[in-house]
Amino acid sequence: MSQAAKPLSEGDIAACNVLPAFEASLRFGATEDELADRIGWRRKALLEPDARVSGASTYQHMELMYSKPRYAEFVIAAVRAYDVKSLGVVGLACKTVPNIGVAMACHARFQKLTNRTATYETGLRDDGLYIREQREDPSLGSELISDYTLLVAIRLLSLLSDAPIPVRAMYSRRARMPARERALYEETLGAAVTTGAARAELVLDPGVLALGVRKADAEMEGYFRGVLEDALPRPDEAPELLVSVQAVIRDHLQQGAPTLGQVARVMGLGERTLQRRLSEFGVGFQALLDDTRKTLAEGYLKQPALTLAEVAYLLGFVEQASFFRAFRRWYGVTPQAYRMSIALR
Template sequence: MSAPPNPLSDGDIDTSNVRPAYEASLVFGATEAELEAALGWTRTQIETVGQSVSGASTHAHFELMYRKPRYAEFVLDAVRRHDASTLGIVGLACKTAPRVADALACHARFQHLTNRSARYSTEVTGERVVIIERRFGPASLGSVLLSDYAILVARQLLTTLSREPPPVLGARSRRACMPEAERERFEAFLGASITVGADAAALELDASFLSTPTAVADPELEAYFCGVLERVPPAPSPEARLIEDVRAAIRSRLVDGTPTLAQVARSLAIGTRTLQRRLVAHDTTFAAVLDSTRCRLAEAHLADSSLSLAEVAWLLGYVEQASFYRAFRRWHATTPEGWRRSATARS
């Protein structure tokens, strides 16, 4: 898979992938309020199935935790919280594959459905198999820290997959240097040494591990899960996904009056400032999305001759019909009655 045009955008990573590190950070010095302010993450968002976060926010998360005491302990606590479920349905498909080699192939095939901030590949060279991570975006501190984390998580997932520690021969880090105490903890977990200064993070294993059966191999379940994954449609662009989510939240609230940015942000489990910032990043504002949503709905409602103009105004959240008239003139340079007559004549 090639790098997407905007490799660190909204919706890069399913929150199931992020939750272990989120929970661990609350144990090692962060607070929910701090994470929301710094990253835009809320507990509701992290715990809701189908939600996602940006790759950039995960980099910022690790930079935040790196500045706190006991960083290495935080990382290993987060790593140990991972199992197949943290990869969503992709993890379940991998878990039911016959052998480790099949599970790795399954992950390579479907990984983009839950994580588009990096690409993982497997290379077999002689008696070694190397799992390589190539992370998209600039090589910031958070990026290289996450690469180390991803390699440790790979070792954890392979352990849960086969229910025995994989034969790790070595690991590579993109970091130019690593504090000795941190290196000792990570090497103890891996059971092998770490080489720093690599172009890409990697985990090296004995190639014989590829033939290891998975602990819960089930051909029927594997076929089912892979069939489901095959039918998953391509992810919409981050812009389309965010703005359509905002439009849907606006539509659901219009009958109670004009919705506010804060109300819509709460319904999407996003911080108010974060939603505002993301909309600006997509060259729009909440007011603009609200206005265009009302315009689209007005056209649809006016096409229904059974609705009076007063009812259309109410469905659009206008307390006064005069406000609806002024807005409609701005949208179409005509009155709602004039637009309805023209639409009827065209049909």
């Protein structure tokens, strides 16, 4: 077991995200003193307004509970304790949108306001709609939290949806999973769990994107969108280097997607120097290029005068089909569907 994390250090995760697991762990072998001593979680601190915890502490929590006799039952109980407000204002915003596809897009855009320990990618393959988690920490706690997070995702989608969520498969990063745990997960999902995957992943029926959200409310959606947009870091709050790189990318997209070398030359830097300096901020050039295109795409699609072909050109895509594939990966829906959802607001 790694050293206990400070209770509210690093600010990776809003405390509302971990409260269901905190409460469930008290029912399955942990005590409040143990949680405070081992991982630094104290009820009073977790209930403070705007309280946050470290990602490391969530991994340690899962490792602690994994050492208890009924870990699988703890996971299912914690998952069932989640409701939409467990994601804070991001969850409440998702509750107001017209369909699950837009809800997934909303979560993708604003997720880092409440949880910065992982990112999620969605897209379509022959076997269905996938939600893939990107989490680099190789520890057991990280692998356990990956499985837990996928189960929570289905729980929250089920609460939002006006119809059942059809799951086709779940893939776990863990090399092995006890039979009892696998059986409980498969019973919960209604689908097989495969271990030994490179990334944690869910595969859903693509029809899930069109499922309506039960509490959709266009007026409230507009309100929450405004609140969340205001909460996102402004460009002038980002490191100057990242702002400069994204500005160069934006200026050159109409000539096609710029390369790292091209951007470095414009900035008067060597390619390796720019790559190294970006890595110091924990970001790669391709991620910045992707994020810049994603942000611009949302703005362009709000302009009805622009055709989809024109939007693809403005984003530096050689082919419209490439833009469509990228947009599905970013938001889980097609550009047409996203534009229609905007028109209905």
